[in-house]
Amino acid sequence: MSSRRERLAEDEGYRVWKGGYRPYDIVKEACIALAVVAVLTVLLTILFSSPDEKPSTVASWAHTDPVDFVTTATTELDGSSGTGGYGPPYNHGSDGQHILFLRPQKWMGVKIPIDTAKDFVLAPLRSIPGQPALQTAVSDYENASAKQQGDWTAAYEKGLGNARADADGSITVPAGNYGPLTTMMPALLSFAQSGGLDGVLLTSKQFYQTDYTKPLLLLADGSLLSDRAQAEHLLGEQWGMMNETGSYPGQVWLWLYTFWYQIKPFSTSANADILVMAVMGALSLVLILVPFIPGVRDIPRWVPIYKLIWRRHYTSG
Amino acid sequence: MPAAIFNLNHPAHYVHWHFVQISVSNVIVIVLMLIVFAAAILAPFPGRGGSS
Amino acid sequence: MSATETDERSWTAGLRRRAVTALPPEKLLPDQQPSYVASWIYVFGVLSLSALVVIITSGSILALKGPAWWHLTGIGHFFNSVHLWSVEIFFFVMVIHLWGKYWMAAWRGGRARVWITGAVTFLVAIPCALTGYVSQQNFDAQWISTQAKDAMNAVGIGAFFNLLDFGQMYSWHVLLLPAAVVGIVIAHVLLVRKHGVVPPFKLPDASPTEDVSP
Numbered sequence: 001m002s003s004r005r006e007r008l009a010e011d012e013g014y015r016v017w018k019g020g021y022r023p024y025d026i027v028k029e030a031c032i033a034l035a036v037v038a039v040l041t042v043l044l045t046i047l048f049s050s051p052d053e054k055p056s057t058v059a060s061w062a063h064t065d066p067v068d069f070v071t072t073a074t075t076e077l078d079g080s081s082g083t084g085g086y087g088p089p090y091n092h093g094s095d096g097q098h099i100l101f102l103r104p105q106k107w108m109g110v111k112i113p114i115d116t117a118k119d120f121v122l123a124p125l126r127s128i129p130g131q132p133a134l135q136t137a138v139s140d141y142e143n144a145s146a147k148q149q150g151d152w153t154a155a156y157e158k159g160l161g162n163a164r165a166d167a168d169g170s171i172t173v174p175a176g177n178y179g180p181l182t183t184m185m186p187a188l189l190s191f192a193q194s195g196g197l198d199g200v201l202l203t204s205k206q207f208y209q210t211d212y213t214k215p216l217l218l219l220a221d222g223s224l225l226s227d228r229a230q231a232e233h234l235l236g237e238q239w240g241m242m243n244e245t246g247s248y249p250g251q252v253w254l255w256l257y258t259f260w261y262q263i264k265p266f267s268t269s270a271n272a273d274i275l276v277m278a279v280m281g282a283l284s285l286v287l288i289l290v291p292f293i294p295g296v297r298d299i300p301r302w303v304p305i306y307k308l309i310w311r312r313h314y315t316s317g
Numbered sequence: 318m319p320a321a322i323f324n325l326n327h328p329a330h331y332v333h334w335h336f337v338q339i340s341v342s343n344v345i346v347i348v349l350m351l352i353v354f355a356a357a358i359l360a361p362f363p364g365r366g367g368s369s
Numbered sequence: 370m371s372a373t374e375t376d377e378r379s380w381t382a383g384l385r386r387r388a389v390t391a392l393p394p395e396k397l398l399p400d401q402q403p404s405y406v407a408s409w410i411y412v413f414g415v416l417s418l419s420a421l422v423v424i425i426t427s428g429s430i431l432a433l434k435g436p437a438w439w440h441l442t443g444i445g446h447f448f449n450s451v452h453l454w455s456v457e458i459f460f461f462v463m464v465i466h467l468w469g470k471y472w473m474a475a476w477r478g479g480r481a482r483v484w485i486t487g488a489v490t491f492l493v494a495i496p497c498a499l500t501g502y503v504s505q506q507n508f509d510a511q512w513i514s515t516q517a518k519d520a521m522n523a524v525g526i527g528a529f530f531n532l533l534d535f536g537q538m539y540s541w542h543v544l545l546l547p548a549a550v551v552g553i554v555i556a557h558v559l560l561v562r563k564h565g566v567v568p569p570f571k572l573p574d575a576s577p578t579e580d581v582s583p
Contacts, residue, residue: 010571011477011478011479012478013478013571014477014478014479014567014568015478015479015564016478016565017403017405017565017568019403019404019405019568020403020404021401021402021403021404022364022401022402022403022404022406022407023400023401024399024400024401024402024406025400026398026399026400026402026415027398029412029415030415030418030419033412033415033416033418033419034419034422034423036416036419037416037419037420037422037423037455037458038419038423040454040458041420041423041427041451041454041455041458042451044450044454044457044458045447045450045451045454046321046322047321047322047323048321048322048323048325048450048454049320049321049325049446049450050446050449050450050453050454051325051326051509052439052440052446052449052505052507053507053508053509054507054508055506055507055508055510055511056508056511086522088522088528089522089527089528096522096523097522097523104523104524104525104526105522105523105524105525105527107525108522108525108526108527108528109528111528111529112527112528112531210534210535210536210537210539211531211533211534211535211536211537212533212534212535213531213533213534216511216514216515216533217515217533219511219515220515225508225511225512225515228508228512229512231328232328233328233329233331233338233340234512236516238338239337239338239339240516241516242339242340242343243329243340243343244342244509245326245508245509246325246326246327246328246329247325247326247327247328247329247330247340247341247342248325248329248342249340249342249343249345249346249457250340250342250343251498251502252343252346252347252460253460253464253495254495262336262337263336271523273519273520273522273523273524274523274524276520277520277523277524284488284492287488287491287492288485288488288489288492289485290471290476290484290488291476291480291481291484291485292481297474297476300471300472300473300474301474301570303472304570305358305472306472306473306474306569306570308358308359309358309408309410309469309472309473309569310405310408310569310570312362312405312407312408313404313405313407313569314569314572316404346457346461349461350461350464350465353461353465354410354465354468354469356409357408357409357410357412357413357465357469358408358409358410358469360409362407362408362409364407
């Protein structure tokens with residue numbers, strides 16, 4: 001193995017090429033390359049086009065799977081939904097993920113406050129005009145004790161396990177002690193099916209809105225998006241990060257990123273995301289610093305693919 | 318939506334190997350990359366050798 | 370004041386001098402290359418640049434009519450397809466370029482910054498693509514944004530970089546991240562021009578005086 005001084009001296013010799021040159025038209029090469037890529041892109045476009053699967057709406061969800069919609073809405077009411085227990089940046093439902101002593105999710109704080117009961121159920125119901133019985137039911141719910149509210153939602157969720165969707169779009173839940181939920185939740189379902197909930201969730205802050213946080217979080221708490229994703233092989237455990245909808249090629253360059261999620265300890269960890277980001281952050285740093293890492297920077301010398309690349313130079317030299 | 322010559326809007330086929338699942342389209346891309354890389358290194362490049 | 374006195378105090382003249390010293394016109398636009406630049410692997414850098422040009426051109430056309438256009442018209446969908454396939458080609462040729470440069474150990478001879486700017490381009494292109502995927506305004510965007518938000522939140526940036534906020538993601542995708550990619554690519558290309566393409570390894574049994582012209 002050469003000493004550090006020998007290595008540095010050899011490297012200094014690579015700084016400037018003192019050998020022969022040949023004519024090389026880089027502008028012509030660039031023009032040809034651009035033409036080739038442009039033609040190839042247009043060819044692929046004509047052959048395959050691109051995918052465009054229509055987005056789900058809260059309305060389409062409420063029509064397609066009303067039982068799942070009402071179940072999800074009830075979990076938003078009692079905070080047991082995915083968003084309800086998420087933690088920062090939405091709420092204090094949990095502390096979020098951590099790695100060793102690092103808790104960046106917790107330190108980030110609640111910067112996008114979402115009160116799932118109020119934002120997804122109570123405020124939308126309050127916005128429905130001309131239904132005094134509904135407004136009374138909402139008031140009854142809001143004025144009840146936390147324990148009473150919890151009893152109602154727990155009973156309703158149990159009943160929903162045996163609910164069925166009716167032909168007219170409503171659902172039938174077995175009888176039980178649900179308190180005002182018997183009035184509230186069917187009203188929310190109708191409101192959602194009319195498109196009103198999509199509108200209210202988007203424009204609750206101001207008229208002009210481009211922030212879809214609320215409707216997306218509500219959709220993601222239910223099964224509709226994940227059912228569609230599973231059919232398209234987009235779930236995490238299906239290596240979904242690499243895939244595109246349909247049979248289109250996807251994001252092949254994300255192979256290593258999604259790989260970690262498939263193996264232990266990542267696949268069974270509640271902190272999978274921060275663990276994978278830490279590993280990929282470290283590997284990204286390694287990629288950037290390859291010139292300085294002994295061993296990694298020496299592999300090209302040990303596995304002499306360079307002899308193939310520069311074979312003309314070596315045989316003519 | 319304009320009609321493409323080949324309609325890829327149907328569920329993909331997948332290659333399964335132990336815990337690895339890759340779509341056929343992605344496998345084609347990866348294999349093509351390896352072939353193109355090998356071809357780039359091995360294919361003769363036009364032009365004379367260098368002048369000194 | 371003499372010309373020399375003016376030059377020494379002038380920032381403009383100083384900057385011009387440094388720029389022209391580092392990159393005289395013959396280095397900026399050389400019409401010859403070292404004799405060892407004779408392999409098809411060398412074209413993957415310029416192919417990556419070409420793909421980037423097609424991405425930006427098609428992206429600019431999509432930006433002309435706004436984010437909903439491609440869902441509504443055939444011509445809009447055409448340019449969306451061009452944009453998607455040019456991205457696929459970009460990553461395809463850029464990774465092959467990376468493979469080639471790794472096996473050539475192209476960081477040798479003081480070219481570490483060339484490697485570093487290239488690696489950073491790749492790493493910045495990935496979130497640039499991500500912001501594009503979540504700006505599609507279709508099911509794919511809904512799924513990707515609701516999934517990837519967990520990684521952003523886990524590392525503490527989700528409140529600042531909200532994948533579910535279409536307006537923010539579209540802004541990052543159309544302006545901020547492409548500007549970053551282009552800026553780093555310009556630095557990368559200028560560094561290549563400044564340092565020249567890395568010479569071949571000296572063969573293990575080569576004498577120290579090989580490759581040096583008499």
